[in-house]
Amino acid sequence: MADTSFDLIVVGGGPGGYVAAIRAAQLGMKTALVEREHLGGICLNWGCIPTKALLRSSEVKHMLDHLGDYGFSAKDISFDVKKVVERSRKVASQLSGGVKHLLKKNKVTVFDGMGKLDGTAGGQRKLAVTDKDGKKIADLTAKNVILATGARARSLPGLEADGKLVWTYKEAMVPESMPKSLLVVGSGAIGIEFASFYKDMGADVTVVEVMDRILPVEDEEISAFAKKSFEKQGMKIMTSAGVKGLKKGQNNVTVTVEAGGKTTDITVDRVILAVGIVGNVENLGLDGTKVKVEKTHVVTDPYGATGEPGVYAIGDLAGPPWLAHKASHEGVVCVEKIAGLKGVHPLDTANIPGCTYCRPQVASVGLTEAKAKAAGYEVKVGRFPFIGNGKAIALGEPEGMVKTVFDAKTGELLGAHMIGAEVTELIQGYTVARTLESTEAELMHTVFPHPTLSEMMHESVLDAYGRAIHF
Structure with missing residues (x-):
């Protein structure tokens, strides 16, 4: 019978959760990690890492297209999109396996399933673990629980992804064939990285942004420089623009875009939605607790503590900036505070770098x-x-x-x-x-x-x- 009593349970095995679990184990805590899908979370499996592998391929393609600049020539340069995707998936899988090894090495007990707060007993937090079918597989107890369930792509009314013609980041990372044209809704880091990848791979790309400039969180001069650079590459960029409707054809989408009081219909092979994220706050057993949720994110103090004693939240679940390195650092800060270490500094979000891997x-x-x-x-x-x-x-x-x-x-x-x-x-x-x-x-x-x-x-x-x- 597997052990069910722990010092700390972490719910979610992304860059916030698995780092928190390893740090807790290093500090001598008996630690469990509950993960419903992939160790490494979205970042390792469907985000930061595999997208960088894709972008490396598009960078190589760009270099091949400009061999003459470096004194080289080559004929009949081509690529196989399936192999490009396959390399990206292999990179993700290698790193996810690495996380599994690190958790085992640090003696963290991993439960494959969904974790849900289930009250308290004798001063201990109870957590129920269920499988994909909702069948209970374990009842765990611990003095402290860290929620690190991350976030998912935001959906807008009338702009729902269908996985075929209208993609989220997930479908955009595993195209079966290369679309000749696509429209990206949203010009934050995720939208611009995909726009850059597909443009360098030869697609005709249009970006639609509701704000008055692309990469709106960046300095205005940098945004302006980026826009000029992308347009020079042949990308079409529409700012202060909104998508008013999608009309799906057999194998294309006609997008109605409104900008400056005018509406334009743009027909493309595929649409990528990159309009932000929402926290995974559902089915965590938060009802009846003092955990406060605002705009789909759990409210915490600077050390990750929620309003409910013994319950903490870190990473994307706890709000912006939505970055893997922020989640990892928050995990360490939270665990060290729980452990009672001296001189634990809360995370200063003003010192968190932001990176976008476009070209x-x-x-x-x-x-x-x-x-x-x-x-x-x-x-x-x-x-x-x-x-x-x-x-x-x-x-x-x-x-x-x-x-x-x-x-x-x-x-x-x-x-x-x-x-x-x-x-x-x-x-x-x-x-x-x-x-x-x-x-x-x-x-x-x-x-x-x-x-x-x-x-x-x-x-x-x-x-x-x-x-x-x-x-």
Whole structure:
């Protein structure tokens, strides 16, 4: 008979849940993890990881299409979409297996099923685990329960996905054939990554965004740069636009888009919906508890505690930013607080970097220039273009920019915003700087290696203070 009594039960095995479970085990807690589908959650199986594998393929396709720029030539270049998808699925499966191994190594007991709060007994939380058919497979108890059930794609009335002609991210990741044309609704990170992938793979792509600019959470200059870049690639972008209806044909969709008081009908092979996410708050046994739900997300304190004693929530379930690395860090903070460790700092969401792996890549941390000004800061802003960087030119990647925003009074780095090749790797330098509470002085005194893309980070700081050397 499997053990059913634990110190901590984690519900959900995504990047928040499995990291929380491993950290708890490291701290000597007897830990159980309940996962209904795939270890690694959406991120590893249907999100962050497999999409990066797809985007790597489209990056290779782009390079092959521009071989002449590097002195090469090749004939009859083609691709097999099934093999592209297969590689992406293999990458996901390898990492999901890795999570399984890590949990086993750390002696975390894994239950395959759905977890639901089921009252208390003798000061312990009770949790019922059922299989897919609703049949109970275990009754577990623990002093503390962490809910990490994540989120799912938002659906809009009249714009429901059918998996055939109208896709969510899930169908968009496993196309059986390459659509010749598609329309993406929503231009956040998910929408833009798919738009970029399909454009580079040869599809005719249109993006419709209800806000007045694409990538609306990014700095306005970065959004404008991205739009110009995508349009140069041949992507059609419609901002301040709404989808008013979908008319499905045999093997295509006619989308009615309203923008600037005019309506336009656009016929495409497929539609991808990327209009946000909603928290998985259903069937968790929250009724009758003091757990508060607002806009499909569980309300918590800075350490993940809900209004119900012994019940915590982390990751996408606990609200934005909806990022895997935020969920993982929240999991660690929550567990360390439960364990009573000293000096546990709550997560500062202002220091969480955001990355979008389109081409060109986009990355940022901290406040945009507009938000810094709105918060009452007097700012100094620096910029440096990729065209002024030797490594960028040598790579054949002269398109991009780095922008830094400082507090004019104290020199605090308020925010950093980048677009261009490999900026998703570069942003961490500014994230470390913000965590260390660096000012412009430390960043100016840091020696950056040459020739690297990272030198632009230095130059952008120098530029904010009128000291840029190479521009």
